[in-house]
Amino acid sequence: SCTMSLSEAEVQSARGAWEKIYVDAEDNGTAVLVRMFTEHPDTKSYFTHFKGMDSAEEMKQSDQVRGHGKKVFGAINDMVQHLDNSEAFLGILTPLGKKHASQLKIDPKNFRIICDIILQLMEEKFGGDCKASFEKVTDEICTHLNNIYKEEGW
Numbered sequence: 001s002c003t004m005s006l007s008e009a010e011v012q013s014a015r016g017a018w019e020k021i022y023v024d025a026e027d028n029g030t031a032v033l034v035r036m037f038t039e040h041p042d043t044k045s046y047f048t049h050f051k052g053m054d055s056a057e058e059m060k061q062s063d064q065v066r067g068h069g070k071k072v073f074g075a076i077n078d079m080v081q082h083l084d085n086s087e088a089f090l091g092i093l094t095p096l097g098k099k100h101a102s103q104l105k106i107d108p109k110n111f112r113i114i115c116d117i118i119l120q121l122m123e124e125k126f127g128g129d130c131k132a133s134f135e136k137v138t139d140e141i142c143t144h145l146n147n148i149y150k151e152e153g154w
Contacts, residue, residue: 030069043113090144093144101152118138
């Protein structure tokens with residue numbers, strides 16, 4: 001589907017929630033990846049340069065991990081700016097989904113993992129309301145990514 005299911009009020013509260021975590025995009029993006037790699041070690045196999053890193057501390061210090069964490073948060077931030085414009089939102093998400101499906105061959109379940117960890121972090125840092133405000137956004141992202149993957153033949 002091409003339409004977003006968020007009301008104007010939901011868009012505003014999602015943006016407010018996201019702003020809180022995006023202020024520290026690099027640190028929070030890194031924290032999300034480190035948690036993913038630690039709790040779901042198989043996800044590390046997609047990143048050749050992270051493979052040898054076993055300790056969370058080592059990952060936290062890694063420029064590559066930090067750089068990718070920042071990149072992930074930057075992409076989500078672009079999407080959050082366009083929650084009220086499904087065409088623009090999909091304009092960001094579609095090429096990203098296609099790249100991860102066809103070139104990088106990343107299992108789509110990893111997007112759900114990363115979204116869930118972002119929600120966990122929001123709840124830990126800013127409480128349940130913050131998490132609840134952003135849940136619909138992660139659902140939109142994952143739903144559209146799954147559709148893109150299907151179109152790419154997954």
